[in-house]
Amino acid sequence: MKRLKPEGLKVLVVGGGGREHALVWKIKQSPRVAQVFCAPGNAGIAEIAECVSIEAGDVSGLLEFAWKNQIDLTVVGPELPLSKGIVDTFEAHDLLIFGPSQGAAEIEGSKAFAKNLMQKYNIPTAAYGVFTEVEPALAFIDQLAATKTDGGCPCVVKADGLAAGKGVIVAADVEEAKEAVRSMLSGNSFGAAGSRVVIEEFLEGxxxxxxxxxxxxxxxxxxxxxxxxxxxxxxxxxxxxxxxxxxxxxxxxxxxxxxxxxxxxxxxxxxxxxxxxxxxxxxxxxxxxxxxxxxxxxxxxxxxxxxxxxxxxxxxxxxxxxxxxxxxxxxxxxxxxxxxxxxxxxxxxxxxxxxxxxxxxxxxxxxxxxxxxxxxxxxxxxxxxxxxxxxxxxxxxxxxxxxxxxxxxxxxxxxxxxxxxxxxxxxxxxxxxxxxxxx
Missing domain, CATH: 3.30.470.20 (ATP-grasp fold, B domain)
Structure with a gap:
């Protein structure tokens, strides 16, 4: 396997948010690092690294840049390029990259996959159901609500796919939960990410x-x-x-x-x-x-x-x-x-x-x-x-x-x-x- 050289490293950080600024800031502190690039970066990152106008989801553009500029290590910040297989692509071209493969990244890319994994391997999680059709989902909400004796929030409705951290509705009551389901499955409120929903029991704590x-x-x-x-x-x-x-x-x-x-x-x-x-x-x-x-x-x-x-x-x-x-x-x-x-x-x-x-x-x-x-x-x-x-x-x-x-x-x-x-x-x-x- 290719190994990182001990010093003089050229590092590429993928992304342009606060997380990536923190990653660039920390990587810059390493005495092993000679130069840091960030794609696409932002105004703050540009003060400490060289920003490259390539979007985080442009895997082919990032690959071309890393290859041409002899990048020693790529560190991936956001979920989108991971779900698009950036790690698999870079590794296929013998480029060192830090992040999970496309198959491994499905643990975030699909909430249904993650819930099924936890159930299969006895990892503790909330009771749940996965649905692509409205009527069975609504029936499951009624089933969860029937288990509540305090009249509290019956459930949480989640878009299955990536929704920038916003595809989660904590329903205050049964009607709000059902409206969230209709909005995702019929109303297309989260696009393809909401074409399948995960409905979970609400956990206190x-x-x-x-x-x-x-x-x-x-x-x-x-x-x-x-x-x-x-x-x-x-x-x-x-x-x-x-x-x-x-x-x-x-x-x-x-x-x-x-x-x-x-x-x-x-x-x-x-x-x-x-x-x-x-x-x-x-x-x-x-x-x-x-x-x-x-x-x-x-x-x-x-x-x-x-x-x-x-x-x-x-x-x-x-x-x-x-x-x-x-x-x-x-x-x-x-x-x-x-x-x-x-x-x-x-x-x-x-x-x-x-x-x-x-x-x-x-x-x-x-x-x-x-x-x-x-x-x-x-x-x-x-x-x-x-x-x-x-x-x-x-x-x-x-x-x-x-x-x-x-x-x-x-x-x-x-x-x-x-x-x-x-x-x-x-x-x-x-x-x-x-x-x-x-x-």
Whole structure:
């Protein structure tokens, strides 16, 4: 197998969001790296790497660039190129690339595949049904509702395919659940991604995100994080791609960690190997921790966004060394060190997000940055010499400090200095950690 050379590396990061800015930022810190490219990148990434105007989903364009420019290592950020088989394509041309194969990436690309995998290999998850027709789906909702004695939310409706983190409807009642099914299966609200739906029982508890490195045989979890999906404070409003995250998540206790490794992480990697889809890359497990124990809500086949920002800010080991260990199937021999400090990321979003949003607003306060803070760009562009908003999620302002409380204070101090017209962001990122601290 081709091996990474010890130094002078040319690295290509695929993607253009906050996650990719954090990846470029971390990879640039490696003394082994000589040059970093990012495709397509954004205005913030352009300040520390060379951006290439190739979209993340353009696998053939990325292949041509990597081949012509003798790229030593490609690191894939978003799910789309993984689902399109970028890893298989690059490996067929003897190019080193970090991420799961197309077959392995189906663990995110199809929620039905993931649920069936968990059921087959006894990995804990919510009861579910998979449907392509409206009437059987509606009957299943009634069946789930009949099991509820408290009149609470009966279920969650998910588009089967990739929907940029937004294809999940947590129904407040039976009628909302049924309307979500009709909208996806008949109304085409999520396009091809919603042509099949997964309906799950609603789980009570607190969510936690566990990202883990895998070499296909071994799996090593990263430090825990907690995402905030809803647009408004106190988890109100529609789901987004993520409005902020912090690490560590106190709900993920020292007692819980080995249980998750034994019941979820290792069995998942073993299951993928047994299915002929060996999993090399980063596996994201979204978990619900509650009275029922730990259950898997979803898998992602890559670094999460925005969890990557606070998690990588705590990583002390050279990321390139870890990636090489994964590619060479010796992850069990690679020591990985983490900072004991806490990190908090607050996402600043454009007015109207997650619906239609404005673009082109000039961003102010990007410098100076307070000590302990990094501003990761997500949806930004350079126009007439000014950095402007270009996407729904615009910035991921991330702070590191001695504990969660002080990191929260620091990140919101920076948020008060940085922004743009119509900026919206949650003021309660990390609230659950503070509540646990008070209890």
């Amino acid at each position: 607190e969510e936690v995100s566990i990202l883990a490195f895998s070499d296909g045989i071994h799996i090593v979890p990263m430090v825990s994080a907690q995402d905030h999906k809803r647009i408004f404070d106190h988890d109100q409003g529609p789901n987004t791609g993520g409005m902020g995250a912090y690490s560590p998540a106190p709900v993920y206790t020292e007692e819980l960690a080995p249980i998750v490794e034994e019941k979820v992480l290792r069995p998942t990697i073993a299951a993928m190997e047994a299915e002929g889809r060996p999993y090399v890359g980063v596996l994201y497990a979204g978990l619900m921790v509650g009275a029922q124990g730990v259950k898997v809500l979803e898998y992602n086949a890559r670094f999460g966004d925005p969890e990557t920002q606070p998690v990588l800010m705590r990583l002390e080991t050279d990321l390139v060394d870890i990636i090489q260990a994964c590619l060479e199937k010796r992850l069990d021999e690679q020591p990985i060190r983490w900072s004991e400090e806490a990190t908090v990321c607050v996402v600043q979003a454009a007015a109207g997000y997650p619906g239609d949003y404005e673009k082109g607003q000039v961003i102010h306060g990007l410098s100076p940055v307070l000590p302990g803070v990094a501003i990761f760009h997500a949806g930004t562009a350079l126009r007439d010499g000014q950095i402007v908003t270009q996407g729904g999620r615009v910035l991921g302002i991330t702070a590191k400090s001695r504990n969660i409380r002080s990191a929260i204070e620091l990140v919101y101090s920076q948020c008060a200095q940085t922004g743009f017209e119509g900026v919206q962001y949650r003021r309660d990122i990390g609230r659950r950690a503070l509540e646990r601290e008070q209890r």
